[in-house]
Every structure is written in C-alpha cells, then in structure tokens.
Amino acid sequence: MNLQIKNMVCDRCILVVRQLLDGLGLPYRNVQLGTVELAEEPGAERLATLREQLAGLGFELLDDKRTALVNRIKSTLIQLVHHNGSEELNKKLSVYLSETLGKDYHSLSTLFSSVEGVTIEKYVIRQRIERAKELLLYDERSINDIAFDLGYSSVQHLSQQFKKVTGLTPSHFRSLKEHKRTPLDKI
Structure with missing residues (x-):
C-alpha cells in the first residue's frame, strides 16, 4: 500500500x-x-x-488523489532541485516529470496550477532560488559555481531570477547579516 x-x-x-x-x-x-x-x-x-x-x-x-498527485509533483521537483546534480536540472522539465511520474505533462501542469495557484515552472524557480540562498549562506562556492550547480546557463540568468524573486542580487544577499530563508514546505 x-x-x-x-x-x-x-x-x-x-x-x-x-x-x-x-x-x-x-x-x-x-x-x-x-x-x-x-x-x-x-x-x-x-x-x-x-x-x-x-x-x-x-x-x-x-x-484525495488530486492532492496526492500534486504532492508527488512537489516531492519530485524538490528532489530534482535540492538533491540531484546540474545534469538532471538541465533536462527539459516537462520530459523529466512525465518520465518520472508516468503521466502526461499537460495534465500534470494543469492540475498543479489549479491546486497550487502557481505554474510548475514558477514553483521550480522558487525552489532553485531557495537552494541558491542555502548555497550562498555556506559561502564555500562562487556564484558562478552555484549557477552551474543549479542548471542556469549563466550567472546573469541566476542573478536576474534571484533579484526578481527576492529583490536582492546574490552578492547582496550573501553580504547580509540576517538571512531570510523560506522552509521548503512553504514555497
């Protein structure tokens, strides 16, 4: 069961x-x-x-089967962003989800958006930015390495998304004394 x-x-x-x-x-x-x-x-x-x-x-x-499937989508995406390497993150998201969950991406996307009120793509961006925040706090890797690890095509792309989501650049976020991270189950 x-x-x-x-x-x-x-x-x-x-x-x-x-x-x-x-x-x-x-x-x-x-x-x-x-x-x-x-x-x-x-x-x-x-x-x-x-x-x-x-x-x-x-x-x-x-x-509820719908809620359970949305939960599976979220768990799959969290696993992808927080526990898999950049190689997996560079795969096309629709193909990755369809293969992993054995369902048509369009139906997964429609269900996810209707239940969560946000698209799968925006949810993944939020997860990636949260992972970037975590890596920035460790202060062990360069922003370039973090961008690569998270499957971004460039530091500029990471910086643009980071600023759009947080209002800060990655460098400014790293320099702050007080960091505000969001628990993964609240994203």
Missing part, C-alpha cells in the same frame, strides 16, 4: 517518518520524499493513529 505524505521535504523528514513507522510497528518497504510504501495494509485504527502522529510532526497524510 502506498501512502502520500505532505510536507516531506528533506532526508531528515524521511528519517522522522521511518522512526514513526518503526515506533508504530508498521512495516514498510520504502520511504521517499512524500511517499511511503507499506509492506501490508494497516487497519483503520492504525491508519488513524498514523495520521494523528504525522500531523503532530507537521506532516499530513493525503487521501
């Missing part, structure tokens, strides 16, 4: 959900961003307990 879980955005989220499943004695085959594959069908009471405990940790067990 596959479960869709909203707000799983990082490896720590996966760890926390695994610990919760172990604590509840729910055997699972796989836990990934936004998805849990249970080894067996839990009863209604155990599922209700899981739902309640997930909510206490800031997660949400999704029942």
